[in-house]
Structures are given as C-alpha cells and as structure tokens.
Amino acid sequence: MSVRFFDTRRRALVDFVPMTPGEVRMYTCGPTIYGLAHIGNFRTFLFEDLLRRYLKYRGYKVTQVMNITDIDDKTIRGCNAKGIPLDEYTAPFRTAFFEDLDVLRIERAEHYPSATHHIAEMVEITQKLLGSGNAYKAEDGSIYFRIATFPRYGALSHMNLAELKVGARVNSDEYEKDAVSDFALWKAWDPQDGTVFWDTPLGRGRPGWHIECSAMSMKYLGQTFDIHTGGVDNIFPHHENEIAQSEASTGVPFVNHWLHAEHLIVEGRRMAKSLGNFYTLRDLTARGIPAVAVRYLLLSTHYRQQLNFTFEGLEAARNAIGRLRDFRQRLTEITGNGDGHSEFAELITQSRTGFEASLDDDLNASGGLGVLFEFLREANRRMDAGLVNRNDAIEALKFLDSLDTVLSVISDDKSSDSSDAQIEQLIRDREHARATKQWARSDEIRAELAAKGVILEDTPGGTRWKRKL
C-alpha cells in the first residue's frame, strides 16, 4: 500500500507519487522572525516534521526547504522602532527558532533560505512577470500581479473572487492597484520603511511577501516539486498567490501535492498573537513542562483536525511518554537465552503493519499511537508471564526504535551528570538498609531522592532509578 495524503487542491485523498521515484522534494512555509514562534506555529512545524520523518521511514530521500521570512511589515516595523538594522533585529529570533526546533526534536531541513538573501531571485521573477504582462507597475513604483491574467486563480482555495466579501482588511492605501485582489510583488520604498530597502532594477524598495516562497522554492527544488505545506491560513491568499506567480512565470505546474495543517485552538479560539491567547514553547518549559510532552500532544491529534490545547492534555502526554519509556527500559532488562519465540515475532510484524497502515493513511498518528500502545500492553503481558526472552526483547527494542525515528518521543535526551554517582551510592545504602529490614531508613533515602526528582523502583533484579519526566 502506498502513502496517501489529502490534497487541498483536489480535495481528496490521493496516492503520493513523487516526480522522481524514491525522492521527495518538499517546501514548508517557515516562520516570520519578528518574535518567538508560539506553539500554534509549532503545531504546523511538527506536522511537517512528522511528514518528513515518515517519508524517510518509508525509504524516501527527502529534500526539504523551509523559508525564514526576515523581511515583511512586522520585521520592518520592529527594527525601525528599535532603530537598529533589520538583520540585527531578526537575529535573536532566528537563533531562538532553531533552539526551539532542537528542543522539540524537529529534524533539520536541508535548506533554510532567508528572504533577504534571495532578493535577486525575486527580482528576476518579477521582471519576467512584467515582461509577460502578468504584472504591472503602479504610480508609486510598486509592482502588482494582475490576477485577471491568471484564469486558474482560486483553484487551490476553491474561492470565487467575484463572490468574496470585500473585507475591512483591504487597505485604503492600496488605491494604486487596478483590482483589489491584485497583490504586491514588489513594494516601492516608503519613508516608513526607514533604512530597509534594496536598490534593484525594479527600483528602490523591497519584495512583497508571497514572492519569496516562489523564488526560494523553485531555486532549491525546481520549477515543479512534490509537496508544499503550511497552515490552513496560508491557503488563501498566500499559496494561491504563489501558484499564480510561479506558474505564470514558468508555464509549468508549481506543486503536485498541497498539504495544510489545521490550527491549534485554545479556549475555543484559534491561538494567535493577534488574539493574545498564545503560549511560546518557553512559556511552557518555564512551567516545568517537558518539551517532549508538547511534541507528543501536538502530534497525537490528526494534523487536519483542529487541536484543542489544554494543560490537562500536556499532563496526559507527559504520563503517556513515561509509560512508553518505562516499557522501553523494561525491555532492555530482559535476560534469558534461547531462540526468539515465533509468536513474538508475529506480534511485532502485526504491530508494524498496523502502524504503517495508519501513517500511510494521511499520517494518522493517533491511530499509529493506538497500535503502539496495544503492542506495549501485549508485550508487557507476555513479559509478566515470562514468555519473552532476550532475543525477543532485542527485536522489540529495534521495532520501538524504528517507530521512534518517526515519533521521536521515546528515546530520552539523557544526560548523565556528576550527580549520578551520588544517587547510585544512596541507592546502595538503601539496598543495604532493606537487606537488614531497616524500612524507616530505606524510606528516608527514597524520600530524599524523590525530592531531587529521582524515582526509585524496586524490582526482583534490584533497584532501578529514573529522573522524573
């Protein structure tokens, strides 16, 4: 069975067919670095991470591009308010973004192009569009794409321009445009832009927002590529505009599969900076919430489903991860020789098949997790019954680790430090106390360690310990 994705343009589940067998080229809309990304933003980036990891799990060679938007209204406003150069303003947010990616265990893409480093490519496309009559220069020097020249406009979002409500968001200062729907490819310099401008064959100014994605995706992935993703809010107008610009300039299809992630909801409303109801990753980790719990929570709801964010949900995620990790730990402690039981191999095969069937079906991670926990319970049951030998356990660990290349929630970022030796000494003291039935002393040591976030578990094979997640 092949991998299927829901394609926004076709509004249907379609088999994923890459242009080059075995290889995937995908473009994922990245952050605008005018502030810290919030976990709603990361929901989309985590979906893209899942997509990337699963494609790799399925054997594809993945080339992923994620743009970094470092030039737009907000970054310009920000740097001018502070009176510092644009790149100086955006640098700390760029750094923070990559730190957050690491903390959330999001795999790095192959390319992270910045808009400010691709002005020439954007100018080139704009010139082409001017030459072909798809774009025009307004009185103030700004250049707009003429939507009337692109009949397929609206094919992605399935919106009919004539039926759109003319909203309050149409700026009054955009009177230079021939039609309200025409969008900017190039914005002429305005005093409000301050020191932010480029002198180019198009004049002095800066690029519009949409053009960066066309320029950078095509530069790194070619005129046509396999997958383009983003949040649902990008469908219209951003991705619609990308299609228009790109296809009008190349004459070939831009993207084969469009995938969009639904929004994170908090208290019944979309999480957004403009609504002020957002949490950054740092807000949560500052509360002692492990980032991996955030990862688990955001991954555990299907990406096309709105996800209601709650702290209860984070707690549930944290506990679920604890159970997965305890299970993995238990497997590593299984001893006993002999050949693997064939029934156990069957259990693994069955579980793997179930997991893959779920993920193949439009990245159904919830279903995949269900399969994983069923495997966990059955394997625990057999371990309780003494039916699992060392070979079985090794196979189970391999299986778990292969699933974790996709989920990345089981392996811990364990950092053994100098306190480990001290902890282990206390455990030895306690074992001695237990051997001589000094229960009060034993419990005292356990309490002492618990205060340090260390949890003890007495097993027939001795005492093991772990840090509280």
Place this chain on the structure above:
RNA sequence: GGCGGGUUAGCCAAGUGGUAAGGCAGAGGUCUGCAAAACCUCUAUGCUCCGGUUCAAAUCCGGAACCCGCCUCCA
C-alpha cells in the same frame, strides 16, 4: 454573504456500512516490607438532535442546532 472543518465516555482522541481503537484520569484487584512499575476487571446499550436508506449507520442521504477557521501579507 462565499468556502471549508467540527460535535464520539470525566478530559484528550482514532474510527467512511458489520455492531464503539488508544491515551490520561478514576474505582477495585494481583504483586510488593511499603511504594513504584506491570498486569487484570470496571467506567459511552451508545457516537449533538430529528427524519430517511439498509438485514446492518458514529459511518450514507435530507434537515436542524451549536462551535471553529479562511475570505488579501496570520502556522
């Protein structure tokens, strides 16, 4: 007004015709010095509501209610 999505147990969440996965929380039990972990049992006669199709519907069709998102630079 246009387009789209949603409503499944205390919470979260899978499930597109065959009689409700899974996680968390809770209750009881086995094991244990105690605890933890693990396992077992229990927790939706029912999937927003009303009709309809069908031997069979959470799933298909029609209608209603409520909620969310997009409608021009917001993941």
